[in-house]
Amino acid sequence: MTPPKFSARAELDRLTRYNSGLTLDDVAARAKGHPIAKLGSNENPHPVSAAITTAMAEAIARPNIYPDPSARVLADEIARQTGAAAERVILGDGSEDLLNVLARAVLNPGDEVVTLFPSFPLHEDYATMMGATVTRIGLTPDRRIDMDALLAAAARPVRLTLIANPMNPAGLWLGPDELAALLAAQHPDSLLCLDEAYVEYAAGPDYASGAERLAGHDKPLLILRTFSKAYGLAGLRIGYGMSNSDDVIAAMNLVRTPFNTNAVAQAAALAAMTHTEDMARAVAATLAERARMEQALAALGLRVLPSKGNFLFVDCGQPSAGVADRLIDCGVIVKPWKQDGFETFLRVSVGLDWENDQFLEAMARIV
Numbered sequence: 001m002t003p004p005k006f007s008a009r010a011e012l013d014r015l016t017r018y019n020s021g022l023t024l025d026d027v028a029a030r031a032k033g034h035p036i037a038k039l040g041s042n043e044n045p046h047p048v049s050a051a052i053t054t055a056m057a058e059a060i061a062r063p064n065i066y067p068d069p070s071a072r073v074l075a076d077e078i079a080r081q082t083g084a085a086a087e088r089v090i091l092g093d094g095s096e097d098l099l100n101v102l103a104r105a106v107l108n109p110g111d112e113v114v115t116l117f118p119s120f121p122l123h124e125d126y127a128t129m130m131g132a133t134v135t136r137i138g139l140t141p142d143r144r145i146d147m148d149a150l151l152a153a154a155a156r157p158v159r160l161t162l163i164a165n166p167m168n169p170a171g172l173w174l175g176p177d178e179l180a181a182l183l184a185a186q187h188p189d190s191l192l193c194l195d196e197a198y199v200e201y202a203a204g205p206d207y208a209s210g211a212e213r214l215a216g217h218d219k220p221l222l223i224l225r226t227f228s229k230a231y232g233l234a235g236l237r238i239g240y241g242m243s244n245s246d247d248v249i250a251a252m253n254l255v256r257t258p259f260n261t262n263a264v265a266q267a268a269a270l271a272a273m274t275h276t277e278d279m280a281r282a283v284a285a286t287l288a289e290r291a292r293m294e295q296a297l298a299a300l301g302l303r304v305l306p307s308k309g310n311f312l313f314v315d316c317g318q319p320s321a322g323v324a325d326r327l328i329d330c331g332v333i334v335k336p337w338k339q340d341g342f343e344t345f346l347r348v349s350v351g352l353d354w355e356n357d358q359f360l361e362a363m364a365r366i367v
């Protein structure tokens with residue numbers, strides 16, 4: 001019997017499947033005994049602290065009990081550390097869950113969403129899924145964020161401006177003055193969402209988180225963060241949002257599933273936030289390695305964009321799909337970029353020293 005036909009929503013025809021890369025097993029089969037350097041997903045490769053594994057073991061010992069649907073203890077700790085109001089903190093099954101919840105909570109068919117380009121694919125995909133239209137703000141010819149275009153777009157009554165700061169994959173970021181200009185330009189009827197997945201790597205005098213502006217901002221603002229990157233909990237799926245708007249949080253709480261974060265992830269995230277020494281060490285090691293990789297790639301004659309994330313966006317000067325494919329044979333996984341105009345770029349995560357060495361040695365042979 002042939003499988004029966006069924007038509008899903010028309011909007012889905014415009015979506016492509018998320019490119020989550022090859023699995024470790026796929027790569028091991030091709031890497032012929034090389035250890036595998038997994039540099040395609042911006043994970044933190046350093047081990048998490050013992051306090052986190054202990055908290056997880058305690059939480060998993062009671063698998064029959066539903067988790068706290070509002071993750072109250074964790075939300076209170078997030079509020080305490082960020083200055084956000086606890087009742088305007090929302091937890092998600094990864095921040096990608098919150099991006100999905102956000103799209104379903106606020107987007108009507110035909111609404112306009114403004115994003116930066118090259119973009120984190122989910123920022124566009126969930127908007128497309130809801131029938132919204134996406135306006136991309138690209139880079140200038142000298143590969144900086146096009147602030148003039150961004151400010152002009154944000155000043156219009158678009159439904160949602162959704163940008164990652166720092167940007168993924170480009171690694172570029174809005175400095176404090178640029179963030180202030182964006183907040184000032186924002187149209188009062190429009191929601192501004194800052195996806196700060198890499199905030200822990202970006203902290204410093206030339207970067208400002210939107211969190212510091214939440215309390216004093218008089219237009220709707222939402223900030224998304226994750227435990228998947230610097231906190232090293234990508235496998236557990238937990239992230240959070242903070243807003244200055246009761247309406248935004250209420251809408252998202254209506255749309256999310258009640259038990260969207262599991263008990264083990266809640267416990268691990270709380271332990272991660274209260275035992276940050278290992279994370280701080282991992283972030284410092286990553287920043288030092290990022291600088292070393294940037295120099296080594298430049299020495300190969302490759303153009304590398306400045307980055308505030310735990311990754312670099314590298315112009316290979318040739319189609320990056322071919323470069324990434326040859327890197328697999330050397331046991332290195334990276335992400336070749338496929339969006340229009342960036343097909344010569346790859347995104348490489350900053351890994352452990354030996355992983356970065358393996359990548360750099362392979363690149364020297366390939367390019």
Ligand SMILES: *Cc1c(COP(=O)(O)O)cnc(C)c1O
Pocket residue numbers: 042093094095096097120164167168195197225226227228229234237238239
């Ligand atoms: C990695 C990433 C996320 C997703 O994080 P999860 O919490 O693991 O879902 C969200 N936004 C950006 C920009 C990212 O790079």
